Amino acid sequence: MTDTSTPESSVSEATSSEAPASAETSEETKKSETVTSESDLFRQSEIAADYVEGLLDILDYDGDIDELISGGRPMVEVVGGRLQPLVGQRGATLEALQELTRLAIFRATGTPSRLLLDIGGYRASRRKELAAVARNAVEKVKEHGDPVRLEPMSAFERKCVHDVVNAITGVQSESEGVEPNRRIVVRAAD
Template structure:
C-alpha cells in the first residue's frame, strides 16, 4: 500500500506549556473583545482533553446574549484565529460562556437518547443534525457510553453523525 506525503506528516505534539500559552492568548483576545463591548466577565483558563479551555463567567447576567450557542461558536472561531495568528498554527481552543458548554452537552445527550429510542423502536439507524467537530466528538463519546456505534458523514457544515446498534 502506498502512502502520500500527507499521510506521513506527523502533527507536532503540543506540550502543556504550549496549550497554556494558547489559553493565555485566547484570554487576552477575549478580554479585549469584552472591553470593547463594555461587558464584564471573569475569565478562567484550563487545559482539558489536550485542549486549551477558556471559560467566561459573570454574576450579573451580562453574558446572556453571548451564551447563545451560535454566538459562542462564532466567538470560539474568532478566538481560534487570533491564537493561530500568534502561534503560527491552528488552535483547538474551546470557549465556554456562562456554562453554555454544559448546557449544550446536556442537549446533545438528550438528542442521543431520543435517537436511541428510535433505534429501540426498530429503526436501523438514526441520523443527527449537522454539528461542529467538537460536538460530534461529544456525541460519539455519548453513543459509545450507551453501547451503540456512530459514524460521521458529509462534508463541511453538512457533516453529521449517524447512530446504529453495536
C-alpha cells in the same frame, strides 16, 4: 506551506541521528516534550484570555475569565451575567468567537490551536441536552432497528453525541454530509 520546525527541533533531530540515545535520555526527552507541550497549551490559553478580555472591553460586557487546560487542550471560560448575546442562537456566535480566538493564537504563536471557548456555561448545558438526544436516538434504534438521522450539528455537538453513543453497546454512530449540514446517523452495530 509554512515551515513549522523550530531551531530546537532541528538540533534534537541532528543529535538523535549522530549518536544513539540511551533509554534514560529518551525518557528525559519525553518528559521535557510533555512539559513544553503543557507550557505551550498554557501560553495558548493566556493569549486567548487576553484576546477575549479585549473583545469584552470593546463590546462593553462584564465577565470573569478562567484559563485552564483540560483533556490536552487549552480552554477559556467566560462567566457572568448578560452573556447570552455572545453565545447566540444554538451557540453560533460562540463558535465564531472561538474561531477568531484560535486565529489570534495562531497569529501570536504560528501554531494552530484546539482552544475550546465557553461562555456562560453554554457548553456544559448543551452537553447535557445532547446526551439526552443521543440516548433517545439509541432507544429508537434498539426499539425499531432503523437508523436514526439527527439534525445537523457543529463539530463540538457531534463529538458530544458520538461520545455518548460509543459508550453504549449494540449501537454505533457516524457523521455524514458536509458542513454546515453535517449530521450524525445512529444505527445498530454491525
